[in-house]
Amino acid sequence: MNRWLQNKNSRLLITLSGVAIAMVGAAYAAVPLYNLFCQVTGYGGTTQVAETGADHVIERTVEVRFDASRARDLPWTFEPMQTSMTVQVGETALAYYRATNNSDHPITGMATYNVTPFKAAPYFSKIECFCFTEQTLQPGESIEMPVLFFVDPLIDEERRMDDVRTITLSYTFFEQESDESSATGRR
Numbered sequence: 001m002n003r004w005l006q007n008k009n010s011r012l013l014i015t016l017s018g019v020a021i022a023m024v025g026a027a028y029a030a031v032p033l034y035n036l037f038c039q040v041t042g043y044g045g046t047t048q049v050a051e052t053g054a055d056h057v058i059e060r061t062v063e064v065r066f067d068a069s070r071a072r073d074l075p076w077t078f079e080p081m082q083t084s085m086t087v088q089v090g091e092t093a094l095a096y097y098r099a100t101n102n103s104d105h106p107i108t109g110m111a112t113y114n115v116t117p118f119k120a121a122p123y124f125s126k127i128e129c130f131c132f133t134e135q136t137l138q139p140g141e142s143i144e145m146p147v148l149f150f151v152d153p154l155i156d157e158e159r160r161m162d163d164v165r166t167i168t169l170s171y172t173f174f175e176q177e178s179d180e181s182s183a184t185g186r187r
Contacts, residue, residue, distance in 0.1 A: 054125075054150050057090035062151050067170040068097055074175045075103040076137070081144065090153040097130065097145045097171065101137035108136040108176045116168045123155035124167060134176050 064087055066080035081096040101107050111131040115124045126132075130145035137143060147169070155161045 054090035060089045063166045065168040070173040089151045092150045100142040104139050109173045110176045111171045111173045113171045120167045123152040
């Protein structure tokens, strides 16, 4: 009987250990899988990434508004250089944002982005964007950062998209912890 309990306890320990390992693995995989899901579906306003522009331009126009914000603890000024522009659907357009490091030390930041209305996200494609890479600004440095984009002509084939006349492209900058700042304890 005693041996039977030991085997049962061993099996339970192995099973629970396997569950714990699977949960840790799922936690690590959750963020990349969620990001992939958002990129594929446009869920939560996640835009698409394109290699090239659209293959044709149609007469329909869309007003694209630009929004900028930053994390409260990031000592940068961050703003769009234009508040809006009207583009033809399928037309490749170029917009700029400006960031300035107002601190006395270098800071690396990374921008997150989305579009509203969320249902327009699968049709909003970026070819080039400052949000694809980290941006490091020296003390007092200002940079102009481009975003090259288009609204996919397929938007015109979806009846539920007929009411979309304005799309807002929003960015939020967050400080990225660098190896240097983690070594000095500064964030």
